[in-house]
Amino acid sequence: MxxxxxxxxxxxxxxxxxxxxxxxxxxxxxxxxxxxxxxxxxxxxxxxxxxxxxxxxxxxxxxxxxxxxxxxxxxxxxxxxxxxxxxxxxxxxxxxxxxxxxxxxxxxxxxxGSAPKPKGVVVCHVAEGDVHDIGKTIVAALLRADGYKVVDLGRDVPVDEVIAAVKKESPMMLTGTALMTTTMYAFKEINDRLLESGIHIPFQCGGGAVNQDFVASYQLGIYGEEAADAPKMANAILAGKGLAQLKDMFHKH
Amino acid sequence: MVKRYTSMAYKNADDMIFGTAVHPVKAELGLEVGAGYVTAEVNYAPRPEAGVSKEKLVSEYRKLTTDILARAVQIGFPAVSLETEHVEQMTNNPTWGGEIAHVQKTILEEYHEEYGIKCGLRHTPGDIREDRDLLALIGKKYDTLMESFEAVADGGADFLSIETMGGKEVFDYAVLRNDVPGMIYSIGCLGGMDMEMIWTDITKIAKKKNRISAGDTDCAQANTAMFVGGGLLDKNLAHTLAILARVIAGSRTLVGYESGAVGPGKDCGYENTIIKAITGCPIAQEGKTATCAHADVMGNLTMQCCDLWSNESVEYHGEFGGTSVQCWSQTLNMDAALMNTAIQTGNAKMLRDLMCLSDKYRDPQGYVLAYDNAFKVGQAIVKDGNDLYLRAKNAVVETIKILEASKKEGKLLMSRFEQNALADAKASIDALTNEKDTFMSDSLAKYKAEVKVFRPEANYKW
Structure with missing residues (x-):
C-alpha cells in the first residue's frame, strides 16, 4: 500500500x-x-x-x-x-x-584595554526548580548578538537571587524561562517582589508550558512566545515603549 | 556487565503491529501490555498551586485518578493505565511519591475489584540529579532518586520509568551548533553510559519489589531536538538533524533494555519503534492525542506499533466535557478501541499502514520513524551492538542513506536547507574514525575545552 x-x-x-x-x-x-x-x-x-x-x-x-x-x-x-x-x-x-x-x-x-558600551543590560534566568535551560541559552545568545550585556544567572535560580541581581545590575529588562507549569509560579513571586521594591522593569517570560494568559496575570509580565522576541523587546524598550505598549506588541493571542 | 543486543527480535518489519509484542509484560491488576490489545495510558500534571504541600498534592492525584477511572467505566472501557510523572517535590521527598503511588493504586484496586477493569500504574520519578547549573549524575541525588524508586514500588506502581539526562550538558551545546559528532558523543556515548548505571539499579529495585523495570526515553535530548526543530516553518533546527538525534537515541534508549528493562517503554520516546524492532518489548507512544502537551509532525504514524497509547501530559483542570483527564482519557480509549477492533477483525496491518502513510511523507522525522525504515535503523544499530559509539554512528549513516534514497522515490519533499544540513552531516560523519577509543578521547578533550559545565569525571563511570 x-x-x-x-x-x-x-x-x-x-x-x-x-x-x-x-x-x-x-x-x-x-x-x-x-x-x-x-x-x-x-x-x-x-x-x-x-x-x-x-x-x-x-x-x-x-x-x-x-x-x-x-x-x-x-x-x-x-x-x-x-x-x-x-x-x-x-x-x-x-x-x-x-x-x-x-x-x-x-x-x-x-x-x-577598554570595553565598549553595551546597548543595555538584561538579566536572564531559568525559574527555580527548573533545569531546562536551552531556551534561556538561546535568549542570552540572541541578546548578546544584538549588542546587549547579558547577566546570565543560569538555571534553577531562587527568587531571592533574581531580586538581588536586578537590584545590583539595574537592568532594562529581566527574562525568565521555564519548561514546567509547576515552576513558572516563581515568576509571579518575582513580579510581586519587584513591585514591593518599587522596580517596574519589563519581565519577559516564556518557554515550554508558559502561556500568555499566565504571564498577563501579573503586572510586569510580557509574554515572549519565541526566543527571538527577546532582542525585539529590548529594542522596543530602547525605543521608549512602556509596559502597556509592550503587551500590545507581544501579546498576540 | 550488560548483555548487548546484536540481533533483531522481529525478522521482518511487517511483523510489527500495534497491541502485540514479542515479550508482553503483565501488571498486577490484570493488565497485560503487548499481549494482543492496545490500552490507553493517561498522563497528567497537577495544577501548579497543588505543589505547595504534600496534602494538596495527594489530594490532587486522588481526584484525578478517580476521575479517570470513573470515566473509563462510564464509557465502558475494558482497561486503562495511568502514568504519574513526578513533580520534583515527589522525587526529592521519596515518601511523597510513595504515598501518591499508594493512593492511586488503592483507587485502581477498588475499581478493579468492583468492575473488573484491568489497570496499570506507571510512576516516573523526575531526574533530580543536578546541582544548579551542573549535572550531578552520581552521588547524593542519585541515592535520593533510588529511594524514590523504592518508595513508589512499595506504594504499588507497576511500571518504573524515568527520563534520564545523561549527556545533556554536551548535547545542548552540540545541537545549537549543528554538531552531529557531538550528538553521537552526548546521546549515544555519555547517555548510554549513564543509562547503563541507572537502569541496572532500577532493575534491581524492580526485581526486589516484584515490579516491572519499564524503560526510559531520550526526552532530554532527542525531544529537545524535535521541539527546537518545531514545525515546518520554524527556523531553529533542520528536521534532517532532529531525526539524526532521534536515531542516535535509539541506540541510547536500548541500553535500558540491555540493563534489564522489559517495557512498556516510555510514551515520549519517539525512538520506540526502533526499540520494539530490536527488543520485542512493548512500547508506549504518543501523537495526535498529545497535542494538549506539544505539537509534532507525526500524530498518526506513532500509533503504528504502540502497545500503550498516551497523551504525554495534561494539566488537571476543568473542560466543557469534564475534567481534562477525563476528556483526554476518553479520546485515548476510543483510539485504543479502534485499534483493538482492527486487531479482532484481521485489519490491524491495514490500519497500521493507513496511520503510517498519513504522516510518512510529512517530514523527514516521520519518514525515518515509519516502521519499515525504523526497522532498518534497528538493524544498523545491532550490527555493531557491542560498541556504543559505532552503533550510534551506524544509526546516523543508515538514516542518511534512507533519506538520500527517498529522493529517487520523490514522495518526501525536502527543502534545500534540509538537504544541505543532511549533506553537511554526511560530510562530518564520513570524516569520523571507526575506533571508539579514538573518538572518545578526541571528544572528551574537545568538549572539556568548549563546554564549561561538562564534568566528565564527576558524572560518568568510565
Missing part, C-alpha cells in the same frame, strides 16, 4: 523556500569595503579564527579596536540576525556566528 502524498499534506517549507540561497543573499548584504567584508563573511560562516585574523590585520594597519566592534563586528552580526528574522537561515548559524562575533569582541577589548 502506498499513497500520493500531495493530496494528504503540504510541505510549506519547501513550497515557500526562497529562490536565492542563504549564501547568495548574505553575499549581497556584506559591506563592500575591506576589512569589513571579510570579517562579516567570517562571522556569517561562524569562523572564529578568520574573524580574529581579520581584526588582527585591521588593528595592525592602525584601526581603532573599539571602533571595529561598532563599525564592523556588530553590523556583520546584524546581517546574520536579519537573515534569521527573515527566515532565511537557521538558529545554529546564528549561534555559531554569535560565538565568532563574541570572540572578536573579546579580542578587540584585549587589544584596546
Amino acid at each position: 502506498d499513497i500520493d502524498p500531495s493530496k494528504i499534506l503540504v510541505r510549506y517549507n519547501v513550497q515557500k523556500e526562497k529562490a536565492q540561497s542563504p549564501d547568495q543573499m548574505a553575499a549581497e548584504m556584506f559591506p563592500k569595503a575591506e576589512p569589513a567584508r571579510t570579517i562579516a563573511k567570517a562571522i556569517y560562516d561562524g569562523e572564529e579564527d578568520e574573524v580574529i585574523e581579520g581584526l588582527e590585520k585591521a588593528i595592525g594597519k592602525g584601526a581603532d579596536a573599539i571602533k571595529l566592534i561598532d563599525d564592523v563586528l556588530m553590523p556583520g552580526m546584524k546581517i546574520v540576525t536579519d537573515l534569521y528574522d527573515q527566515g532565511v537561515i537557521f538558529l545554529p548559524n546564528v549561534m555559531m556566528a554569535a560565538d565568532a562575533m563574541l570572540e572578536g569582541i573579546e579580542y578587540c577589548k584585549e587589544s584596546s
